[in-house]
Amino acid sequence: MSALVAAAPSRPVADGATQEFSFGTADFERVRALIYQRAGISLHAGKQAMVYSRLSRRLRETGHRSFGSYLQWLEMASGLSGEQEWQEFVNCLTTNLTAFFREEHHFHAFAEDLKARGTSNPRIWCNAASTGEEPYSIAMTVAEALGSGSGARIVASDIDTKVLATAGRGVYPADSRGLSAERQRRHCLRGTGANAGFLRIKPELAKMIEFRSHNLMAAQWSLGEPFDFVFCRNVMIYFDAPTQKRVLERIHAVMKPHGLLYVGHSENFTDSRALFRLRGKTIYERV
Numbered sequence: 001m002s003a004l005v006a007a008a009p010s011r012p013v014a015d016g017a018t019q020e021f022s023f024g025t026a027d028f029e030r031v032r033a034l035i036y037q038r039a040g041i042s043l044h045a046g047k048q049a050m051v052y053s054r055l056s057r058r059l060r061e062t063g064h065r066s067f068g069s070y071l072q073w074l075e076m077a078s079g080l081s082g083e084q085e086w087q088e089f090v091n092c093l094t095t096n097l098t099a100f101f102r103e104e105h106h107f108h109a110f111a112e113d114l115k116a117r118g119t120s121n122p123r124i125w126c127n128a129a130s131t132g133e134e135p136y137s138i139a140m141t142v143a144e145a146l147g148s149g150s151g152a153r154i155v156a157s158d159i160d161t162k163v164l165a166t167a168g169r170g171v172y173p174a175d176s177r178g179l180s181a182e183r184q185r186r187h188c189l190r191g192t193g194a195n196a197g198f199l200r201i202k203p204e205l206a207k208m209i210e211f212r213s214h215n216l217m218a219a220q221w222s223l224g225e226p227f228d229f230v231f232c233r234n235v236m237i238y239f240d241a242p243t244q245k246r247v248l249e250r251i252h253a254v255m256k257p258h259g260l261l262y263v264g265h266s267e268n269f270t271d272s273r274a275l276f277r278l279r280g281k282t283i284y285e286r287v
Protein backbone atom coordinates (compact mmCIF):
# COMPACT_ATOMS: atom_id res chain seq x y z
CA MET A 1 0.00 0.00 0.00
CA SER A 2 1.83 3.08 -1.12
CA ALA A 3 -0.30 6.20 -1.13
CA LEU A 4 -0.40 8.35 1.96
CA VAL A 5 -3.79 9.84 2.63
CA ALA A 6 -2.80 12.62 4.97
CA ALA A 7 -0.03 12.45 7.45
CA ALA A 8 -0.88 15.84 8.88
CA PRO A 9 -4.23 17.05 10.22
CA SER A 10 -4.22 20.10 8.03
CA ARG A 11 -4.93 18.40 4.69
CA PRO A 12 -7.85 20.20 3.04
CA VAL A 13 -10.97 18.15 2.31
CA ALA A 14 -13.30 18.54 -0.63
CA ASP A 15 -15.37 21.34 0.85
CA GLY A 16 -12.34 23.44 1.52
CA ALA A 17 -12.42 22.96 5.30
CA THR A 18 -9.39 21.50 7.07
CA GLN A 19 -9.39 17.78 7.75
CA GLU A 20 -10.80 17.07 11.16
CA PHE A 21 -8.84 13.92 12.07
CA SER A 22 -5.32 12.89 11.15
CA PHE A 23 -5.38 9.82 8.95
CA GLY A 24 -2.19 8.30 7.65
CA THR A 25 -1.15 5.18 5.78
CA ALA A 26 -0.80 3.17 8.99
CA ASP A 27 -4.41 3.99 9.96
CA PHE A 28 -5.67 3.02 6.53
CA GLU A 29 -3.71 -0.25 6.62
CA ARG A 30 -5.19 -1.05 10.00
CA VAL A 31 -8.76 -0.42 8.80
CA ARG A 32 -8.04 -2.44 5.72
CA ALA A 33 -6.81 -5.45 7.72
CA LEU A 34 -9.74 -5.27 10.15
CA ILE A 35 -12.52 -5.09 7.54
CA TYR A 36 -10.87 -7.91 5.60
CA GLN A 37 -10.80 -10.12 8.70
CA ARG A 38 -14.39 -9.29 9.66
CA ALA A 39 -16.22 -9.07 6.34
CA GLY A 40 -13.84 -10.38 3.68
CA ILE A 41 -13.93 -6.95 2.02
CA SER A 42 -10.70 -6.08 0.18
CA LEU A 43 -10.20 -2.33 0.09
CA HIS A 44 -7.75 -1.16 -2.53
CA ALA A 45 -5.40 1.80 -2.14
CA GLY A 46 -7.81 4.20 -3.85
CA LYS A 47 -10.32 3.84 -1.02
CA GLN A 48 -8.57 6.01 1.59
CA ALA A 49 -10.83 9.00 1.09
CA MET A 50 -13.91 6.78 1.32
CA VAL A 51 -12.65 5.20 4.55
CA TYR A 52 -11.89 8.61 6.02
CA SER A 53 -15.31 10.03 5.26
CA ARG A 54 -17.27 6.91 6.32
CA LEU A 55 -15.42 6.43 9.62
CA SER A 56 -15.09 10.10 10.60
CA ARG A 57 -18.78 10.08 11.50
CA ARG A 58 -18.16 7.17 13.85
CA LEU A 59 -15.19 8.92 15.47
CA ARG A 60 -17.40 11.94 16.12
CA GLU A 61 -20.23 9.83 17.53
CA THR A 62 -17.91 7.96 19.88
CA GLY A 63 -15.94 11.04 20.92
CA HIS A 64 -12.56 9.90 19.56
CA ARG A 65 -10.13 12.53 18.41
CA SER A 66 -7.97 10.44 16.13
CA PHE A 67 -8.23 7.31 13.99
CA GLY A 68 -5.45 5.75 16.07
CA SER A 69 -7.42 6.16 19.27
CA TYR A 70 -10.68 4.89 17.75
CA LEU A 71 -9.05 1.83 16.19
CA GLN A 72 -7.21 0.96 19.38
CA TRP A 73 -10.47 1.22 21.33
CA LEU A 74 -12.24 -0.92 18.72
CA GLU A 75 -9.62 -3.64 18.87
CA MET A 76 -9.83 -3.74 22.67
CA ALA A 77 -13.65 -3.69 22.69
CA SER A 78 -15.27 -6.77 24.17
CA GLY A 79 -18.66 -8.07 25.31
CA LEU A 80 -21.97 -6.85 23.91
CA SER A 81 -20.87 -3.24 23.49
CA GLY A 82 -17.76 -4.46 21.69
CA GLU A 83 -19.87 -6.51 19.27
CA GLN A 84 -22.10 -3.48 18.71
CA GLU A 85 -19.13 -1.28 17.85
CA TRP A 86 -17.72 -3.89 15.47
CA GLN A 87 -21.12 -3.96 13.78
CA GLU A 88 -21.07 -0.14 13.47
CA PHE A 89 -17.58 -0.34 12.00
CA VAL A 90 -18.72 -2.89 9.41
CA ASN A 91 -21.91 -0.94 8.63
CA CYS A 92 -19.79 2.16 7.90
CA LEU A 93 -17.60 0.34 5.40
CA THR A 94 -20.09 -1.64 3.31
CA THR A 95 -21.31 -0.28 -0.01
CA ASN A 96 -25.03 -0.82 -0.37
CA LEU A 97 -25.93 0.40 -3.84
CA THR A 98 -28.98 -1.46 -5.14
CA ALA A 99 -32.27 -0.93 -7.00
CA PHE A 100 -35.54 -2.68 -7.76
CA PHE A 101 -35.17 -5.11 -10.67
CA ARG A 102 -31.48 -4.28 -11.05
CA GLU A 103 -30.05 -6.35 -13.91
CA GLU A 104 -33.54 -6.99 -15.10
CA HIS A 105 -32.70 -9.89 -17.40
CA HIS A 106 -32.24 -12.04 -14.26
CA PHE A 107 -35.86 -11.52 -13.28
CA HIS A 108 -37.19 -12.55 -16.71
CA ALA A 109 -35.04 -15.69 -16.54
CA PHE A 110 -36.00 -16.31 -12.90
CA ALA A 111 -39.75 -16.11 -13.74
CA GLU A 112 -39.26 -18.70 -16.48
CA ASP A 113 -37.12 -20.88 -14.23
CA LEU A 114 -39.72 -20.75 -11.46
CA LYS A 115 -42.45 -21.93 -13.82
CA ALA A 116 -40.22 -24.57 -15.42
CA ARG A 117 -39.27 -26.09 -12.04
CA GLY A 118 -42.92 -26.75 -11.28
CA THR A 119 -42.48 -26.38 -7.52
CA SER A 120 -45.01 -24.22 -5.70
CA ASN A 121 -42.80 -23.75 -2.66
CA PRO A 122 -39.29 -22.90 -3.82
CA ARG A 123 -36.65 -21.90 -1.30
CA ILE A 124 -34.77 -18.78 -2.32
CA TRP A 125 -31.80 -17.04 -0.72
CA CYS A 126 -30.83 -13.45 -1.47
CA ASN A 127 -27.55 -13.11 0.38
CA ALA A 128 -26.47 -9.49 -0.07
CA ALA A 129 -29.95 -8.04 0.21
CA SER A 130 -28.89 -4.51 1.17
CA THR A 131 -31.88 -2.17 1.69
CA GLY A 132 -34.38 -4.74 0.37
CA GLU A 133 -35.12 -3.72 -3.21
CA GLU A 134 -33.62 -6.99 -4.48
CA PRO A 135 -35.56 -9.44 -2.25
CA TYR A 136 -38.80 -7.52 -2.85
CA SER A 137 -38.14 -7.72 -6.61
CA ILE A 138 -37.68 -11.47 -6.15
CA ALA A 139 -40.96 -11.69 -4.18
CA MET A 140 -42.81 -9.69 -6.87
CA THR A 141 -41.46 -12.02 -9.55
CA VAL A 142 -42.56 -15.06 -7.53
CA ALA A 143 -46.05 -13.61 -7.06
CA GLU A 144 -46.32 -12.81 -10.77
CA ALA A 145 -45.02 -16.23 -11.88
CA LEU A 146 -46.64 -18.54 -9.32
CA GLY A 147 -49.49 -16.46 -7.89
CA SER A 148 -49.60 -14.78 -4.50
CA GLY A 149 -50.64 -17.97 -2.70
CA SER A 150 -47.46 -19.92 -3.44
CA GLY A 151 -45.52 -21.38 -0.55
CA ALA A 152 -42.25 -19.73 -1.66
CA ARG A 153 -39.88 -18.71 1.12
CA ILE A 154 -37.17 -16.11 0.67
CA VAL A 155 -34.31 -15.70 3.12
CA ALA A 156 -32.86 -12.21 2.64
CA SER A 157 -29.60 -11.58 4.45
CA ASP A 158 -26.81 -9.07 4.68
CA ILE A 159 -23.90 -8.37 7.01
CA ASP A 160 -25.03 -4.75 7.47
CA THR A 161 -27.70 -4.45 10.16
CA LYS A 162 -28.57 -0.85 9.25
CA VAL A 163 -29.61 -1.69 5.69
CA LEU A 164 -31.48 -4.75 6.95
CA ALA A 165 -33.57 -2.51 9.21
CA THR A 166 -34.52 -0.41 6.15
CA ALA A 167 -35.29 -3.59 4.24
CA GLY A 168 -37.54 -4.86 7.01
CA ARG A 169 -39.58 -1.64 6.99
CA GLY A 170 -40.35 -2.08 3.28
CA VAL A 171 -40.99 1.63 2.70
CA TYR A 172 -39.50 3.34 -0.36
CA PRO A 173 -39.83 6.63 -2.21
CA ALA A 174 -42.52 6.42 -4.90
CA ASP A 175 -39.99 7.47 -7.53
CA SER A 176 -37.61 4.58 -6.72
CA ARG A 177 -35.71 3.40 -9.77
CA GLY A 178 -36.81 0.16 -11.39
CA LEU A 179 -40.36 -0.11 -10.03
CA SER A 180 -42.93 0.30 -12.82
CA ALA A 181 -46.27 2.04 -12.27
CA GLU A 182 -47.98 -1.32 -12.85
CA ARG A 183 -45.88 -3.02 -10.15
CA GLN A 184 -46.40 -0.11 -7.79
CA ARG A 185 -50.17 -0.58 -8.13
CA ARG A 186 -50.04 -4.32 -7.82
CA HIS A 187 -47.51 -4.81 -5.05
CA CYS A 188 -47.43 -1.59 -3.00
CA LEU A 189 -49.62 0.58 -0.81
CA ARG A 190 -49.43 4.29 -1.54
CA GLY A 191 -48.73 6.59 1.40
CA THR A 192 -51.05 9.48 2.19
CA GLY A 193 -50.77 12.54 4.40
CA ALA A 194 -47.36 12.60 6.06
CA ASN A 195 -46.44 9.46 4.06
CA ALA A 196 -47.30 10.95 0.67
CA GLY A 197 -44.57 10.21 -1.84
CA PHE A 198 -43.77 6.85 -0.24
CA LEU A 199 -44.78 3.28 -1.00
CA ARG A 200 -45.08 0.37 1.39
CA ILE A 201 -44.63 -3.16 0.10
CA LYS A 202 -47.91 -5.05 0.58
CA PRO A 203 -47.88 -7.34 3.63
CA GLU A 204 -48.80 -10.45 1.60
CA LEU A 205 -45.59 -9.97 -0.38
CA ALA A 206 -43.44 -8.99 2.60
CA LYS A 207 -44.46 -12.08 4.55
CA MET A 208 -42.75 -14.28 1.97
CA ILE A 209 -39.41 -12.90 3.19
CA GLU A 210 -37.40 -13.55 6.34
CA PHE A 211 -34.75 -10.89 6.88
CA ARG A 212 -31.70 -11.90 8.87
CA SER A 213 -28.17 -10.88 9.49
CA HIS A 214 -25.63 -13.21 7.90
CA ASN A 215 -21.93 -12.70 7.28
CA LEU A 216 -20.70 -14.67 4.28
CA MET A 217 -17.40 -15.04 6.22
CA ALA A 218 -19.09 -16.68 9.23
CA ALA A 219 -17.69 -20.03 10.34
CA GLN A 220 -21.18 -21.49 10.80
CA TRP A 221 -23.98 -21.11 8.26
CA SER A 222 -27.33 -22.20 9.62
CA LEU A 223 -29.78 -21.37 6.87
CA GLY A 224 -32.19 -24.29 7.04
CA GLU A 225 -33.20 -26.51 4.13
CA PRO A 226 -31.18 -26.31 0.90
CA PHE A 227 -32.12 -23.61 -1.61
CA ASP A 228 -33.54 -23.95 -5.13
CA PHE A 229 -32.41 -20.44 -6.10
CA VAL A 230 -29.63 -18.19 -4.78
CA PHE A 231 -29.07 -14.54 -5.63
CA CYS A 232 -25.50 -13.51 -4.81
CA ARG A 233 -25.15 -10.33 -6.79
CA ASN A 234 -22.62 -7.52 -6.60
CA VAL A 235 -21.02 -8.64 -3.35
CA MET A 236 -18.26 -11.01 -4.54
CA ILE A 237 -16.68 -8.03 -6.35
CA TYR A 238 -15.58 -6.81 -2.91
CA PHE A 239 -13.79 -10.10 -2.14
CA ASP A 240 -10.40 -11.33 -3.34
CA ALA A 241 -10.11 -14.51 -5.42
CA PRO A 242 -9.42 -16.99 -2.54
CA THR A 243 -12.36 -15.54 -0.56
CA GLN A 244 -14.66 -15.76 -3.59
CA LYS A 245 -13.68 -19.40 -4.06
CA ARG A 246 -14.39 -20.22 -0.41
CA VAL A 247 -17.77 -18.46 -0.46
CA LEU A 248 -18.73 -20.16 -3.72
CA GLU A 249 -17.95 -23.59 -2.23
CA ARG A 250 -20.13 -22.80 0.75
CA ILE A 251 -22.99 -21.53 -1.41
CA HIS A 252 -22.73 -24.76 -3.39
CA ALA A 253 -23.12 -26.69 -0.13
CA VAL A 254 -26.41 -24.95 0.79
CA MET A 255 -28.05 -25.42 -2.63
CA LYS A 256 -30.05 -28.29 -4.07
CA PRO A 257 -28.52 -30.11 -7.06
CA HIS A 258 -29.49 -28.22 -10.25
CA GLY A 259 -30.38 -25.15 -8.19
CA LEU A 260 -29.76 -21.83 -9.92
CA LEU A 261 -27.29 -19.13 -8.86
CA TYR A 262 -27.65 -15.55 -10.13
CA VAL A 263 -24.53 -13.37 -9.85
CA GLY A 264 -23.66 -9.74 -10.65
CA HIS A 265 -22.81 -8.52 -14.14
CA SER A 266 -19.05 -8.29 -13.44
CA GLU A 267 -18.77 -11.56 -11.49
CA ASN A 268 -17.52 -14.62 -13.30
CA PHE A 269 -17.23 -18.11 -11.86
CA THR A 270 -16.61 -20.11 -15.02
CA ASP A 271 -13.37 -21.38 -13.39
CA SER A 272 -15.41 -23.29 -10.81
CA ARG A 273 -16.84 -25.81 -13.28
CA ALA A 274 -16.83 -28.60 -10.71
CA LEU A 275 -19.36 -26.63 -8.67
CA PHE A 276 -21.37 -24.54 -11.14
CA ARG A 277 -22.10 -24.76 -14.84
CA LEU A 278 -22.85 -21.56 -16.79
CA ARG A 279 -26.51 -21.65 -17.81
CA GLY A 280 -27.12 -18.14 -19.17
CA LYS A 281 -25.85 -14.60 -18.83
CA THR A 282 -24.43 -14.57 -15.25
CA ILE A 283 -26.69 -17.49 -14.27
CA TYR A 284 -25.14 -20.74 -13.04
CA GLU A 285 -26.59 -24.17 -12.37
CA ARG A 286 -25.31 -26.01 -9.32
CA VAL A 287 -23.62 -29.24 -10.31
Ligand SMILES: C[S@@+](CC[C@H](N)C(=O)[O-])C[C@H]1O[C@@H](n2cnc3c(N)ncnc32)[C@H](O)[C@@H]1O
Pocket: 038, 039, 040, 041, 094, 095, 096, 097, 098, 099, 102, 127, 128, 129, 130, 131, 134, 157, 158, 159, 160, 163, 214, 215, 216, 217, 232, 233, 234, 235, 238, 264
Ligand atom coordinates in the same frame (compact mmCIF):
# COMPACT_ATOMS: atom_id res chain seq x y z
C1 LIG B 1 -23.50 -3.39 -3.65
S1 LIG B 1 -24.55 -4.17 -2.50
C2 LIG B 1 -25.40 -5.30 -3.55
C3 LIG B 1 -26.88 -5.31 -3.28
C4 LIG B 1 -27.70 -6.22 -4.18
N1 LIG B 1 -27.29 -7.60 -4.08
C5 LIG B 1 -27.68 -5.75 -5.61
O1 LIG B 1 -27.03 -6.40 -6.44
O2 LIG B 1 -28.31 -4.74 -5.91
C6 LIG B 1 -23.42 -5.23 -1.61
C7 LIG B 1 -23.99 -5.74 -0.30
O3 LIG B 1 -23.15 -6.79 0.17
C8 LIG B 1 -23.12 -6.72 1.58
N2 LIG B 1 -21.94 -7.43 2.10
C9 LIG B 1 -20.64 -7.04 2.05
N3 LIG B 1 -19.86 -7.94 2.67
C10 LIG B 1 -20.66 -8.93 3.11
C11 LIG B 1 -20.44 -10.14 3.83
N4 LIG B 1 -19.21 -10.51 4.23
N5 LIG B 1 -21.51 -10.91 4.13
C12 LIG B 1 -22.75 -10.56 3.73
N6 LIG B 1 -23.03 -9.41 3.06
C13 LIG B 1 -21.99 -8.61 2.74
C14 LIG B 1 -23.11 -5.22 1.86
O4 LIG B 1 -23.53 -4.90 3.16
C15 LIG B 1 -24.03 -4.68 0.78
O5 LIG B 1 -25.34 -4.47 1.25
